[in-house]
Amino acid sequence: xxxxxxxxxxxxxxxxxxxxxxxxxxxxxxxxxxxxxxxxxxxxxxxxxxxxxxxxxxxxxxxxxxxxxxxxxxxxxxxxxxxxxxxxxxxxxxxxxxxxxxxxxxxxxxxxxxxxxxxxxxxxxxxxxxxxxxxxxxxxxxxxxxxxxxxxxxxxxxxxxxxxxxxxxxxxxxx
Numbered sequence: 001x002x003x004x005x006x007x008x009x010x011x012x013x014x015x016x017x018x019x020x021x022x023x024x025x026x027x028x029x030x031x032x033x034x035x036x037x038x039x040x041x042x043x044x045x046x047x048x049x050x051x052x053x054x055x056x057x058x059x060x061x062x063x064x065x066x067x068x069x070x071x072x073x074x075x076x077x078x079x080x081x082x083x084x085x086x087x088x089x090x091x092x093x094x095x096x097x098x099x100x101x102x103x104x105x106x107x108x109x110x111x112x113x114x115x116x117x118x119x120x121x122x123x124x125x126x127x128x129x130x131x132x133x134x135x136x137x138x139x140x141x142x143x144x145x146x147x148x149x150x151x152x153x154x155x156x157x158x159x160x161x162x163x164x165x166x167x168x169x170x171x172x173x174x175x
Contacts, residue, residue: 044172045086048074051141055168056082075151081161083151086169090145091138093118111159116140119162133162141171 041063043054048067056063056078063078077083093116100108100120112119117137124130134157136149148169150157157165 051172053170053172057164080155082165083153084148084165085151086146086148089147096136117166133157133159135162135166137166
């Protein structure tokens with residue numbers, strides 16, 4: 001009996017050592033799930049003849065893609081806090097900034113600005129509860145230029161939602 005306990009401890013140690021702690025396998029499984037979720041939430045716009053992809057953030061409802069032929073715009077919506085529109089055309093960021101400065105109804109403040117992106121806040125001076133965040137960006141792919149902006153649905157997007165939408169549209173990588 002006195003040899004039984006050390007033998008059991010030795011056998012357990014050998015089994016635990018042989019199996020490992022499982023962290024490496026768990027990390028591989030988590031990475032595989034993350035890759036599959038990311039792939040499931042990436043929308044390739046090639047079928048609409050656009051060399052772009054949209055990465056819909058995880059946790060949002062299934063995205064709806066709608067091509068509006070009469071105005072030449074593509075909309076992508078997923079839930080209340082993700083709605084954007086894409087169309088092909090020259091950059092309008094300079095004109096947008098000028099329009100924001102001339103707006104007599106709302107006070108507009110540029111929150112972030114780069115050569116290809118403007119994120120701004122619009123608020124009504126008489127009602128501080130009415131605050132809207134918007135973005136507009138230009139994406140150039142070869143000799144084509146695309147304009148991407150939030151879809152104005154009357155929903156007040158949070159600044160985080162606007163940043164997510166602006167970062168979600170990317171140039172499609174060649175296969």
